[in-house]
Amino acid sequence: MLSINQLLVSINGLVLGFLVLLLILLFFNRRRRKPGEPPLDNGLIPYVGWALQFGKDPLKFLKSQQKKHGDIFTSHIAGKYITFIMDPTQFQYVIKQAKHLDFREFANEMASRTFDYPRITEAKFPQLRDNMHRIYKIMQGTALDKLTDSMMGNLQHVFKWKFSQATDWKIEKMYQFCCGIIFEASFMTLYGKDPVADGHKLISEIRENFTKFDAKFPYLVINIPISLLGATRKVREELIHIFFPNKMAKRSEVSELIQTRKNLLDQYDVLQDHDRAAHHFAFLWASVGNTIPAAFWAMYYLVRHPEALAAVRDELDHLLQSTGQKRGPNYDLHITRVQLDSLVLLGSAINESLRLCSASMNIRVVQEDFVLELEGDQAYNLRKGDFVAIYPPTLHKDPEVYDDPEVFKYDRYVENEKEKTTFFKKGKKLKNYLMPFGSGVSICPGRFFAVNEIKQFLAVILLYMDMEMVENKIIGQDNSRTGLGILLPNSDIKFRYKPRKFDL
Ligand code: HEM
Ligand SMILES: *[C@@H]1O[C@H](CO)[C@@H](O)[C@H](O)[C@H]1NC(C)=O
Numbered sequence: 001m002l003s004i005n006q007l008l009v010s011i012n013g014l015v016l017g018f019l020v021l022l023l024i025l026l027f028f029n030r031r032r033r034k035p036g037e038p039p040l041d042n043g044l045i046p047y048v049g050w051a052l053q054f055g056k057d058p059l060k061f062l063k064s065q066q067k068k069h070g071d072i073f074t075s076h077i078a079g080k081y082i083t084f085i086m087d088p089t090q091f092q093y094v095i096k097q098a099k100h101l102d103f104r105e106f107a108n109e110m111a112s113r114t115f116d117y118p119r120i121t122e123a124k125f126p127q128l129r130d131n132m133h134r135i136y137k138i139m140q141g142t143a144l145d146k147l148t149d150s151m152m153g154n155l156q157h158v159f160k161w162k163f164s165q166a167t168d169w170k171i172e173k174m175y176q177f178c179c180g181i182i183f184e185a186s187f188m189t190l191y192g193k194d195p196v197a198d199g200h201k202l203i204s205e206i207r208e209n210f211t212k213f214d215a216k217f218p219y220l221v222i223n224i225p226i227s228l229l230g231a232t233r234k235v236r237e238e239l240i241h242i243f244f245p246n247k248m249a250k251r252s253e254v255s256e257l258i259q260t261r262k263n264l265l266d267q268y269d270v271l272q273d274h275d276r277a278a279h280h281f282a283f284l285w286a287s288v289g290n291t292i293p294a295a296f297w298a299m300y301y302l303v304r305h306p307e308a309l310a311a312v313r314d315e316l317d318h319l320l321q322s323t324g325q326k327r328g329p330n331y332d333l334h335i336t337r338v339q340l341d342s343l344v345l346l347g348s349a350i351n352e353s354l355r356l357c358s359a360s361m362n363i364r365v366v367q368e369d370f371v372l373e374l375e376g377d378q379a380y381n382l383r384k385g386d387f388v389a390i391y392p393p394t395l396h397k398d399p400e401v402y403d404d405p406e407v408f409k410y411d412r413y414v415e416n417e418k419e420k421t422t423f424f425k426k427g428k429k430l431k432n433y434l435m436p437f438g439s440g441v442s443i444c445p446g447r448f449f450a451v452n453e454i455k456q457f458l459a460v461i462l463l464y465m466d467m468e469m470v471e472n473k474i475i476g477q478d479n480s481r482t483g484l485g486i487l488l489p490n491s492d493i494k495f496r497y498k499p500r501k502f503d504l
């Protein structure tokens with residue numbers, strides 16, 4: 001008779017044998033390149049393909065594939081076939097292909113799983129997606145004036161509360177500092193006030209829960225079950241509960257944007273209260289998840305480069321002078337949206353930091369077999385169900401487009417005191433040279449508001465404070481968010497600040 005041990009060993013042997021057979025089968029059944037398709041690279045390991053190399057350092061991986069295969073190729077990554085477009089002069093031909101290349105299904109699936117609301121399908125929620133996009137116009141053009149004014153007020157409110165005591169140098173961690181201010185000011189600007197609770201305390205508790213959820217966000221995106229992520233489900237539930245209809249109804253000074261979005265969601269009877277709240281939570285994530293690290297990097301680079309900080313501050317001082325404003329404990333700053341637009345140096349410094357820290361993958365799904373036509377009579381057959389991807393860091397770190405691409409040059413986007421828009425690759429002027437906010441149909445609808453927020457944040461701290469690094473270390477990027485948006489720093493860093501001398 002077989003002992004249990006022998007049985008286990010033989011079962012193990014069977015399983016192992018089966019796996020080896022499966023691998024061999026997979027290996028010989030690998031996809032083969034058909035005529036007219038881009039070069040195909042399956043990688044060595046069946047199913048996994050290039051997932052490990054890609055996950056570790058996408059930019060390095062993509063560059064090595066580019067060396068092997070050229071400017072367009074299909075890589076097999078974790079069971080998916082992804083065709084990468086590496087030549088930025090070709091990006092526009094992919095971006096305009098909205099008919100054959102769809103992003104909504106992909107984004108919808110990911111968002112509904114991550115934020116816990118039912119997938120937005122046309123059958124169940126007619127027009128919901130289009131209606132939502134119409135509302136996002138409140139974040140653009142002159143409609144943005146109101147949000148901008150409100151943000152300015154809230155930033156100064158948070159700022160004054162935080163710094164009322166500061167007279168001498170005070171040391172703080174920079175990421176924490178940014179996170180605290182941006183979260184509270186954005187939250188109040190969008191979602192208004194809770195009339196009962198102490199605003200600062202409540203919002204900082206919400207922020208703590210948000211930070212816990214956000215830390216697990218990359219795992220949710222790659223489909224790790226939430227039950228394996230500790231308290232994440234509970235924290236997410238708490239965050240969703242903030243936006244239940246009975247709670248939302250009590251808030252005052254809710255922005256027109258959120259109010260309109262709420263009214264829209266209320267019209268869809270098939271949505272449960274929980275689903276509506278989850279949509280609001282998703283929007284909260286979209287509105288601060290990237291803005292906080294983006295504000296951090298902009299601040300970090302400016303404080304690290306005193307000459308850049310001085311130049312940007314000079315531009316701000318001039319704006320105040322030319323608008324007849326004084327800085328002082330009893331003055332409020334008024335900078336309109338149009339005035340923010342005129343701050344070219346500040347805008348350039350922010351764009352330069354976005355160039356260095358953004359890593360969002362632009363992904364599309366091929367809807368049916370079709371021929372992708374690129375410039376110069378190039379054409380490639382693509383297969384239904386495959387992905388097509390643009391990874392902006394390949395452009396942002398290209399030494400042909402940006403000399404010394406690793407170096408922060410605050411005035412890279414300025415020429416003759418105006419915004420510089422001419423960047424070249426292979427002698428051609430690039431239509432897309434900076435893509436932190438995605439592209440085409442999936443471009444971030446909050447991008448103008450986001451840049452304004454960061455401008456306002458920097459304006460307030462540069463005008464009111466002197467700042468210096470305390471630690472001399474150079475911090476790097478944490479790659480766990482690669483593909484998803486703005487990268488976080490791999491550690492926090494101490495800096496010190498004190499009130500700047502006021503005008504008399
Ligand atoms: C620096 C800050 C920000 C960055 C880098 C950023 C980046 C992005 C990117 C790359 C996408 C597209 C994702 C895709 O391709 O699927 C996106 C989508 C989105 N963003 Fe932003 N974003 C920022 C700030 C904001 C702000 C402040 C808001 C709102 C107040 C916002 C609202 C949204 C929304 C609602 C979407 C989804 C749009 C859709 O359904 O198509 N974002 N963002
Ligand atoms: C934060 O989450 C915890 C549970 O993880 C909960 O007890 C607490 O009430 C939440 N705070 C807020 C302000 O939602």
Ligand SMILES: *[C@@H]1O[C@H](CO)[C@@H](O)[C@H](O)[C@H]1NC(C)=O
Binds near residue numbers: 351420434
């Ligand atoms: C910064 O980049 C955005 C696009 O992301 C652009 O609209 C804006 O004009 C740029 N500003 C400057 C000063 O380059």
